Amino acid sequence: MKAEGRNNKLALLFLSPAILFMLVFMAYPMIYSGVLSFTSWDGVSAKKFIGFDNFINLFQDQYFYRALLNNFTIAFISLAFQVFGATVIAYVLVRMLKFVQRLYMFFYLVPVVISEICIGLLWSFIYNPYFGLLNNTLRALGLGHLAAGWLGDPTTAFPAVLNAMNFTYMGLYIILFVAAVQNIPESVFDAAKIDGAGNFKTFFIVVLPMIWNSIQSVALMAVISSFKTFSLVFVLTNGGPNHVTEVLSTYLYSTGFNSFRMGYASTIGFVQMLLTTLMGLIVLKLMRKTNAGAYDV
Amino acid sequence: MPKRLFFVVCTIALFVLFVFPCTGVNAQDAGAPITIWHAYAGQQDKVDFINYAIESFKEKYPEIQFEEVPMEHSSYKTKLNTAMAAGNPPDVFYTLPGGYLGAFVKGGQIYQLDDELAKDGWGDSFIPTALSSVQFDGKTYGVPIDIDAAAIWYNKKVFEEHQWSVPETEAEFDALCEEIKAAGLIPVALGNKDRWPATFYFQTASLRFNGPGMLGKYASEPESDLFKTAAVKPFEWLNKLATNGYLPIGFNGMSEAEANILFINGQAAMMVNGTWQIGMTNEADKEIFELGFFGFPKFEGGYGDQSDVVAGVAASFAISEKAENKEACILFLRHLTSMDVMKKYVEMRSTMVAVKDATSEDVAGPVLYEVTKNLIEKAASMDAFYDTIMAPLATETYYTVIQGVLDGTISATDAAARLDEALRVQE
Numbered sequence A: 001m002k003a004e005g006r007n008n009k010l011a012l013l014f015l016s017p018a019i020l021f022m023l024v025f026m027a028y029p030m031i032y033s034g035v036l037s038f039t040s041w042d043g044v045s046a047k048k049f050i051g052f053d054n055f056i057n058l059f060q061d062q063y064f065y066r067a068l069l070n071n072f073t074i075a076f077i078s079l080a081f082q083v084f085g086a087t088v089i090a091y092v093l094v095r096m097l098k099f100v101q102r103l104y105m106f107f108y109l110v111p112v113v114i115s116e117i118c119i120g121l122l123w124s125f126i127y128n129p130y131f132g133l134l135n136n137t138l139r140a141l142g143l144g145h146l147a148a149g150w151l152g153d154p155t156t157a158f159p160a161v162l163n164a165m166n167f168t169y170m171g172l173y174i175i176l177f178v179a180a181v182q183n184i185p186e187s188v189f190d191a192a193k194i195d196g197a198g199n200f201k202t203f204f205i206v207v208l209p210m211i212w213n214s215i216q217s218v219a220l221m222a223v224i225s226s227f228k229t230f231s232l233v234f235v236l237t238n239g240g241p242n243h244v245t246e247v248l249s250t251y252l253y254s255t256g257f258n259s260f261r262m263g264y265a266s267t268i269g270f271v272q273m274l275l276t277t278l279m280g281l282i283v284l285k286l287m288r289k290t291n292a293g294a295y296d297v
Numbered sequence B: 001m002p003k004r005l006f007f008v009v010c011t012i013a014l015f016v017l018f019v020f021p022c023t024g025v026n027a028q029d030a031g032a033p034i035t036i037w038h039a040y041a042g043q044q045d046k047v048d049f050i051n052y053a054i055e056s057f058k059e060k061y062p063e064i065q066f067e068e069v070p071m072e073h074s075s076y077k078t079k080l081n082t083a084m085a086a087g088n089p090p091d092v093f094y095t096l097p098g099g100y101l102g103a104f105v106k107g108g109q110i111y112q113l114d115d116e117l118a119k120d121g122w123g124d125s126f127i128p129t130a131l132s133s134v135q136f137d138g139k140t141y142g143v144p145i146d147i148d149a150a151a152i153w154y155n156k157k158v159f160e161e162h163q164w165s166v167p168e169t170e171a172e173f174d175a176l177c178e179e180i181k182a183a184g185l186i187p188v189a190l191g192n193k194d195r196w197p198a199t200f201y202f203q204t205a206s207l208r209f210n211g212p213g214m215l216g217k218y219a220s221e222p223e224s225d226l227f228k229t230a231a232v233k234p235f236e237w238l239n240k241l242a243t244n245g246y247l248p249i250g251f252n253g254m255s256e257a258e259a260n261i262l263f264i265n266g267q268a269a270m271m272v273n274g275t276w277q278i279g280m281t282n283e284a285d286k287e288i289f290e291l292g293f294f295g296f297p298k299f300e301g302g303y304g305d306q307s308d309v310v311a312g313v314a315a316s317f318a319i320s321e322k323a324e325n326k327e328a329c330i331l332f333l334r335h336l337t338s339m340d341v342m343k344k345y346v347e348m349r350s351t352m353v354a355v356k357d358a359t360s361e362d363v364a365g366p367v368l369y370e371v372t373k374n375l376i377e378k379a380a381s382m383d384a385f386y387d388t389i390m391a392p393l394a395t396e397t398y399y400t401v402i403q404g405v406l407d408g409t410i411s412a413t414d415a416a417a418r419l420d421e422a423l424r425v426q427e
Helices: A002-036 A053-058 A062-096 A098-113 A116-126 A133-140 A157-182 A186-194 A199-210 A212-228 A231-236 A248-258 A262-294 B002-029 B044-060 B073-085 B099-106 B114-121 B128-134 B156-162 B170-182 B199-210 B232-243 B256-264 B326-336 B339-349 B366-376 B392-406 B412-424
Strands: B034-038 B066-070 B092-095 B143-149 B151-155 B186-189 B268-273 B291-294 B309-319
Touching: A002 A262, A053 A262, A062 A098, A062 A157, A062 A199, A062 A212, A062 A248, A062 A262, A098 A157, A116 A133, A116 A157, A116 A231, A157 A212, A157 A231, A186 A199, A199 A212, A212 A262, A231 A248, A248 A262, A248 B073, A248 B392, B034 B073, B034 B326, B044 B066, B044 B326, B044 B339, B073 B092, B092 B099, B092 B326, B099 B309, B099 B392, B128 B143, B128 B309, B143 B326, B143 B339, B143 B366, B151 B156, B156 B291, B170 B186, B186 B256, B199 B232, B199 B268, B199 B309, B199 B392, B232 B392, B232 B412, B256 B268, B291 B366, B309 B326, B309 B366, B392 B412
Parallel strands: B034 B066, B034 B092, B186 B268
Antiparallel strands: B092 B309, B143 B309, B151 B268, B151 B291
16 A cells, blocks of 8 residues: 555656646646737737637638638648548559568658658649649640649639648558558458458458457648648648638638737637547547457457 | 545646646746847847847847747748737747738727827838738737839840840840740749739739739729739730749749759859849859849830839837837837838848838948839839738739649739639628
């Protein structure tokens, strides 16, 4: 009893620097931004308490809805393309094209180790309408009529950003799924083969349920990062043209640091945090349900 | 015993985290060094200039201790805003004039310089219109550094090759653009991702149609229609440029630097930009590129004087109200705006400066001197860059509607109404 108490205290002692760090650099700013979201503050003069005005304005703000819609689209695309696509690629690499697995893993690893800002700059050159790789390739293939001003055209700007995102994040998910697929015992595949399952069936009936736990955590990661995404959009389009590629983070940034509306920016940040948490919980809940019959037997 | 140990460790941790940094700052009291923040990093001509200014200052005042914090221009505004918001501003710093500085002045963060400027004719050494960009309610809160003017720059080599001549009127300008298009080139290079480059188009068109001082009228004639009707024609002109294909494709997604590549490579014949364009094209290949300029064409039925120019102070320096060693800060600003340093600025950066007679022929180089003689001195009036004098929130709307009008997602009348509304909101 006594020893246990001492152990607990000792554990607390060792944890205290981390807790202190968290309190000062995470909890305090979070609470403070919560407080700020009820004020009108330009960053320099005195703060003015304005109650729920910021929240009321926010829910009437067309750019906020535009940004929100874009974040939801990113979340959906990241689940459909990045997460699901990564499972397919991981399966193909491990079970079907084993001999190129290492080579491809290396390719997929490249965007993971490069900073997002660099990837953004790289893509902005690829997309350049005049000397960019994409348009020049199209022209060389005789498809010059398809060449466009990718990032500057309101119809293509957001898809172009989404494409760069898929490129950036998919690699990491593939690496995680490859590890998960490799962990499935060979006997399971043998059993599937004996039962006459082809690759298609094996993938959906054997592999997906077996790696469901990995999918669950990766999906959670993908959804959360979709709602927090910033740097790629910032470098590629800065939310423009005319807000078509705006996401919550870039809108927050321009509201706070270009328009000097710190109070309103805090409101956006606060709502963004709530939404991210909520979406994360929903994803977990949904996946746990489907999981129940499939894997936990 | 463990309880006491825990307590002691926590106290030490707290001490290290909170108390130590504070005492660190106080300990430097004796020398009272000054911190200087500026945005002259990244580009070589900027770095050369600030190094010259600081080295010569050190030579002149070896006893003054200071810390220099160089930053890139693109991230500078954010960093200064953050420092200001945190109540921890640098002592003397680079700042945009007009509305940006005005927000700090309103917050009581900037030291007033009128008494100092009255001494030894310091204030009189500046061009009066330039000084007005750092004045609020008749008081001066900074010193202006450089003056930029917007013009249409063109590649003389390309013009000579095709025997094109400089247009005088809007109709001639349109005809020229059609010819350039027919020759397979881009008429005007625009990279509007950062949103300010296209403001020159709007503002000059507005000058031609409405005359100068439109923003000032929001204070003096708040009841009248102003931009709600006056901005429609300039916006329509902007939209026409885009729909006629006079601008490169994807211009809203390209940066100014990318547009400059098109211009310098000879893929585009013209470029609308500030006088810093001279410095940006210094390194161009002389075989295919030679820089020339002309003023905006005359618009038929325009109310404004057709010689007016969009020009204003691009950068200034101010002193924080919290600065401990204000004398040293003032000495630095006096040194920075001295004739010698300002002439160096003109020479190194090919930009006009706010100090009288410093933009002389010997240091300015032929193109800049020609701009001063043929554009600035012949202008009936100058209108400062709207995005630097607008309040920050209105600036955001201004940028957004221009992007929208150019890509056709916002109509000219709608854009005019939104700009008008944004300028009326007092926040």
